Amino acid sequence: MTDWLAFSRACVADITAELARLPTRTERERVVRLGEGGDETTVIDEAAEQVVVARLEALGVDATLVSEELGVRMLGAGGPLHVVVDPIDGSVNAKRGIPFFSLSLAIADGATMDDVVFGFVHDFGSGEEWVGRRGGGAWLDGRPLVAPDPGETIEILDFEGTTTAAIAARAPAMEGIARRLRVMGSLALSLCHLAAGRVDAVCCLKPARSIDIAAAQLLVRERGYAIELFEADGPFGAAPLDLGQRSRLAAAATPDACARLVEALQA
Known part of the structure; x- marks a missing residue:
């Protein structure tokens, strides 16, 4: 059986070496192509993905790879095992040297969110490892996360997937729901911070994909918190591990708090 934690840590070491090899914004942000996920693929995105894929291929496993840049690819004979990876979540931060970006890697024994059995997020800024x-x-x-739960009253709400226009459009609706806003730049890490009780809720104003959330959502759900892809068909757990479905997201300590956020975002 594959030791996915050891595998993930090896990927972190490889990506760290690539970051050292490409230390400046000039080296990291050159666009090389359009990724299968629809975003521009930069040098640092491509370099990080290549080392992860190389390690997967060396394992010799039969699996379905779902990746930011390559899209969906069969490894070996393919099959129900899914590896869902975003080698650099928070790539704008990574390109500019802002120390808040991550490797997000999820392992699933099927094709939906409910099938995710292992989630790994590594913060390349703080060095924190979330599992x-x-x-x-x-x-x-x-160490197991046993921090106090986020409050039913939302003191700190993390906005992700943001542009100036998106924030300007949606921030007024949060008055009376959240006391403070934070915009940090990595959806995977923001969901981890929710799992740790550091923020009280997370909203993604840009439609999220499975690669953005597959790993971190497991931490949120293991803590018993609420998370919704409120523009998707069906329940959260049935969301496919692919690049096709996209939906805005809300997550909070309780279903009621999450519902208030969804209502405000849809107004």
Whole structure:
């Protein structure tokens, strides 16, 4: 059986070496092509993905790879095992040297969010390692997350997937719902911070894809918190692990708090 935690840590080491090889904004942000996820693929995106894919291929596993840049690709004979990876979540931060971006990697025994059995998010700024295991809880740097739950009253709301226009359009609706806003630049890490109780809720104003959330959502759900893809068909757990479905997202400590956010975002 594959030790996915050891595998993830090896990927972190490889990506860290690529970051050192490409230390400046000039080197990192040159666009090389359009990724299968629809966003521009930069040098740093491509370099990070290549080292992860190389490690996967070396394992010799039969799996379905779902990746930011390559899209959906069969490894070996393919099959129900899914590896969902965003090698650089928060790539704008990474390109500019802002230390808040991550490797997001999820392992699933099927094709939906409910099938995710292992989630791994590594923060390249702080060095923190976030791990979720289906039925086994959520962990930060090897310790179980047992922090106080985020409050029913939302003091800090994290906006992600943002542009100036999106913030200007939606921030007024949050008055009376959230006291403070934060915009940090990595959806995977923001969901991890929710799992740790550091923020009270997260909204993604841009339609999110499975690669953005597959790993971190496991930590959120293992903590018993609410998360919704409110523009998707069907329940959250049935969301496919692919690049086709896109939906805005809300997550909070309770279903009621999450519902208030969804209502405000849809107004």
